[in-house]
Structure formats: structure tokens, C-alpha cells
């Protein structure tokens with residue numbers, strides 16, 4: 001899982017990771033949020049609240065959470081066998097996944113600075129009010145994120161940060177294949 005405050009670049013990192021590592025399978029979340037101007041239609045499965053709520057009742061989510069008034073959820077993964085599932089989610093969802101899957105690995109993605117975070121939020125087209133709301137929740141997300149994280153990654157540069165994540169994943173896969181290689 002990749003977690004971290006909105007605007008930190010989790011989406012770009014996630015896309016880069018699946019491009020480079022073909023054993024990773026990126027989950028596509030459902031959301032009731034409106035599609036942003038300029039946002040790709042395949043970023044999410046965009047649905048209305050009634051449809052989302054029905055899917056909750058039908059047990060179709062691995063996790064779901066309400067974030068700033070919208071619902072977000074991970075459908076039960078339909079990944080090929082042997083793939084490692086990559087989720088890009090907020091902290092409440094990450095906590096639920098951690099409870100269900102003790103082998104889940106959590107990467108907390110940090111911005112190089114709060115100023116850069118604000119810049120990125122503005123760049124992706126959120127208006128002032130949205131930027132302010134999202135920035136105001138960043139400290140709580142970071143605090144909860146620190147508690148959940150197995151690894152903390154500073155996203156100062158997408159290539160560097162993704163290489164760091166990929167090398168940690170490689171070590172974890174090595175351990176999974178050969179648990180005694182730990183020491």
C-alpha cells in the first residue's frame with residue numbers, strides 16, 4: 001500500500017511502479033467523488049453513492065472509507081496469481097487492510113516539504129477551498145501514517161522514490177521466498 005497526504009504524488013508513483021515492475025498489479029478504486037477536470041476517466045471507477053452503498057452491502061470491498069465527504073473503496077482484488085497487489089489509499093483504509101492481511105506492507109509517502117505539497121495540490125486543479133481542506137488534514141494523516149507505515153519514503157523525485165520502493169519490495173520478495181535469509 002502507498003499512503004500519504006493528498007497531493008504527495010502517490011498516484012504518479014503507483015503508475016511508475018507498475019510500469020517498471022510487472023509483478024505488481026494496481027487496484028482501481030471506486031469513488032463517489034466527481035471526476036476532476038483533466039483527470040483520466042480510468043483513474044477511478046466513478047459511481048454514485050447509492051451504487052457504492054449497494055456494493056458495500058454486497059461485501060464487494062476489501063476496504064472502504066469516507067474521506068472529505070466522499071466514499072472511496074478497494075474492490076476485492078482480481079489480480080493474477082503470484083501478482084503483488086498495489087493499493088494507493090488513505091489511512092483509514094490502510095488500517096482495515098492491515099487488519100485483514102498481516103503480510104500487507106505500508107509505504108508512507110512524504111512530501112519534501114509542506115510548501116511543495118501545497119504547490120502540487122494547486123497544480124492538479126483543486127480550488128483554494130479544496131486545497132485548504134486537504135492541507136488541514138495532512139498532519140493527522142501523517143501522524144496516523146507514521147503509526148501504520150512499515151517504510152517511510154520522501155517523494156523528492158519520482159524516479160528516486162520509486163527505485164527505493166522497488167528495492168525494498170525486492171528484499172521482501174527474497175524473504176518471502178527464503179524466510180531464513182533474514183540474517
Ligand code: 5GP
Pocket residue numbers: 004005006007010029030033063064065067072073074075088089090091092093094
Ligand atoms: P483523491 O480524491 O485525491 O483522488 O483521493 C483522496 C484520498 O483517497 C487519497 O489519499 C487517496 O489515496 C485515497 N484513496 C483512493 N482510493 C482509495 C480507496 O480505494 N480506499 C481508500 N480508503 N482510500 C482511497
